[in-house]
Amino acid sequence: MNAHGPIPILRVGSNLLTTVHIDLHDTVAEAFQQDVLLAIERTGATGLVIDITGLEEVDTYVARILADTGRMAKLMGAQTVVVGMRPEVAATLIRMGYMMEGVETALDVDEGLTLLIERQAKKRRST
Amino acid sequence: MVETVQSWEVPIAREDDIVLVRRKARALAQERGFDAFAAAALTTAASELARNVWVHAGGGKAIIEELTDGYRTGIRMTFVDEGPGITDVERVLQGGFSTARSLGLGVSGTRRLVEEFDLQTAPGRGTRVVIVKWTRF
Amino acid sequence: MRTLRTRLGFDQRELQSRRAFFDIQDEDLARLAELRELALKHMDDINEEFYTHLLSHPETKRFFPDDATIRRVKRLQREYFLGLFEGRCDLEYVENRLRVGAAHEQIGMSPRWYIGAYRKYLSQLLDRFTNELPVGEGRIGYDSVLKLIMFDMSLAIDAYIAANLETLGRHQAAIRELSTPVIKVQDRILLLPLIGAIDSQRAQQVMETVLLRVIEEKAKVMIIDIAGVPVVDTKVADHLMKTTAAMRLVGAQTILTGISAQVARTIIQLGVDISAMPTLARLQDGIELALSMLGQQITKAST
Numbered sequence: 001m002n003a004h005g006p007i008p009i010l011r012v013g014s015n016l017l018t019t020v021h022i023d024l025h026d027t028v029a030e031a032f033q034q035d036v037l038l039a040i041e042r043t044g045a046t047g048l049v050i051d052i053t054g055l056e057e058v059d060t061y062v063a064r065i066l067a068d069t070g071r072m073a074k075l076m077g078a079q080t081v082v083v084g085m086r087p088e089v090a091a092t093l094i095r096m097g098y099m100m101e102g103v104e105t106a107l108d109v110d111e112g113l114t115l116l117i118e119r120q121a122k123k124r125r126s127t
Numbered sequence: 128m129v130e131t132v133q134s135w136e137v138p139i140a141r142e143d144d145i146v147l148v149r150r151k152a153r154a155l156a157q158e159r160g161f162d163a164f165a166a167a168a169l170t171t172a173a174s175e176l177a178r179n180v181w182v183h184a185g186g187g188k189a190i191i192e193e194l195t196d197g198y199r200t201g202i203r204m205t206f207v208d209e210g211p212g213i214t215d216v217e218r219v220l221q222g223g224f225s226t227a228r229s230l231g232l233g234v235s236g237t238r239r240l241v242e243e244f245d246l247q248t249a250p251g252r253g254t255r256v257v258i259v260k261w262t263r264f
Numbered sequence: 265m266r267t268l269r270t271r272l273g274f275d276q277r278e279l280q281s282r283r284a285f286f287d288i289q290d291e292d293l294a295r296l297a298e299l300r301e302l303a304l305k306h307m308d309d310i311n312e313e314f315y316t317h318l319l320s321h322p323e324t325k326r327f328f329p330d331d332a333t334i335r336r337v338k339r340l341q342r343e344y345f346l347g348l349f350e351g352r353c354d355l356e357y358v359e360n361r362l363r364v365g366a367a368h369e370q371i372g373m374s375p376r377w378y379i380g381a382y383r384k385y386l387s388q389l390l391d392r393f394t395n396e397l398p399v400g401e402g403r404i405g406y407d408s409v410l411k412l413i414m415f416d417m418s419l420a421i422d423a424y425i426a427a428n429l430e431t432l433g434r435h436q437a438a439i440r441e442l443s444t445p446v447i448k449v450q451d452r453i454l455l456l457p458l459i460g461a462i463d464s465q466r467a468q469q470v471m472e473t474v475l476l477r478v479i480e481e482k483a484k485v486m487i488i489d490i491a492g493v494p495v496v497d498t499k500v501a502d503h504l505m506k507t508t509a510a511m512r513l514v515g516a517q518t519i520l521t522g523i524s525a526q527v528a529r530t531i532i533q534l535g536v537d538i539s540a541m542p543t544l545a546r547l548q549d550g551i552e553l554a555l556s557m558l559g560q561q562i563t564k565a566s567t
Contacts, residue, residue, distance in 0.1 A: 023146050026143070057170045057171045057174065058171070059175050060175060061174075085514050087479055091167070091475055093513065094509050094510040096236025096239060097236050100513060106515040107515035107516065108515070111515055199429075
């Protein structure tokens with residue numbers, strides 16, 4: 001899928017999967033957000049999995065980029081799940097008082113996709 | 128008695144320098160046997176404070192020091208800028224400012240990640256933040 | 265393996281400042297080198313006398329259980345003794361002396377005994393120096409050896425304390441592990457029975473341990489049972505909430521069990537909001553809830 005920034009975005013069924021493996025700062029962060037939103041627009045994806053297994057630290061700036069991206073995606077009808085957060089990253093954010101409320105999480109990519117697919121199935125059944 | 132074993136100075140003149148400061152902190156923490164939790168706490172604190180220097184003062188510098196008290200290794204990081212300073216220090220330390228530009232939670236949260244924290248600032252006189260983290264027993 | 269010296273941050277600068285403080289001049293070292301002849305002459309009788317002293321006291325005798333040990337330490341002691349008369353006091357010398365302190369910690373001999381042993385050495389040297397050297401020379405020579413032995417003692421104590429702290433650290437790590445015994449109840453369900461008081465240091469350990477275990481086991485649910493926690497106040501509740509929040513960030517859910525009537529009352533009276541996690545009185549119900557979260561249930565095994 002076309003991306004302007006260095007972070008690739010893959011399509012998995014009706015969901016998008018992106019793996020953040022480099023520092024989300026400055027222009028990279030902006031390009032990432034832009035690429036994700038454009039991909040949702042183009043594909044009509046209803047879910048987005050952001051895999052952050054590769055991030056050794058997440059400061060409040062990066063946490064906010066992730067949370068904002070999730071909120072923006074939601075405005076476009078796509079549910080976001082952040083997956084693969086490392087134990088030390090989670091502990092650090094919590095100690096700083098940053099709970100990342102409003103961001104859905106799962107253990108890994110598999111769990112994240114399963115969560116989205118189950119939710120989408122439930123939604124289809126109820127409508 | 129705490130002594131400095133070696134020290135490095137990293138200028139913060141561009142946003143990319145925040146990454147350099149953090150990498151230096153991480154490399155040192157890992158070399159000196161900080162566990163994953165302590166290393167993440169230190170590097171995240173470094174990241175917050177370096178960003179603070181960049182966003183609020185447009186630049187400055189970070190001094191990274193390896194310390195020893197004879198038994199344990201410590202890492203001291205000093206962030207210095209000549210920016211506008213902070214007017215309401217108390218509020219910043221309590222995390223009162225949660226603006227989109229990250230001051231507030233960044234600084235107050237950082238305090239909870241390290242063993243020692245010192246902030247000196249005055250309006251128009253710049254800001255100096257010192258943090259220290261030690262290896263655990 | 266880093267040397268003891270670097271682990272203690274003992275560098276050239278530290279060596280200079282400590283030598284200055286102990287007043288160890290190059291002349292002292294040169295003088296000691298000149299006394300090597302005399303030292304060699306008395307090495308064996310001093311050594312014998314030294315061990316007779318150590319072996320005649322039960323407190324020190326127990327460190328030398330058999331003849332083999334005694335032969336070995338006597339050999340080491342001779343090396344140590346001659347080291348004083350080599351006319352050097354550099355970083356290599358420091359490393360050597362630090363090892364002496366670390367070795368003593370390892371066998372459990374505390375500083376009071378080897379400080380006493382150093383005293384014996386000094387007495388013996390004073391005796392030989394006074395008997396065999398002209399009056400002035402003996403006194404100056406004794407002063408030089410006194411400086412170096414005191415310097416050695418300071419290093420041995422540094423190393424002893426450092427090694428002791430490391431031992432303490434290992435013990436604390438073991439206690440940490442014992443105080444957060446995470447149990448695997450079933451695939452993807454973990455249980456942490458918390459017992460005893462929870463201060464903020466322990467709370468941090470609990471958080472780190474459960475986070476690591478959840479990732480290791482790919483767990484989906486973590487049951488924390490607080491039946492064994494004597495006091496649940498606002499602080500403890502806050503720690504539990506933070507652990508729950510951290511669990512959520514790595515994709516796991518927390519169930520809190522063991523809520524007694526007393527704890528329920530306290531939590532509500534204190535106005536603490538712990539509605540973010542399911543809470544139950546009995547551990548067994550917690551396990552059932554965890555299973556239902558994973559879409560499973562307890563069934564009786566057919567025999």
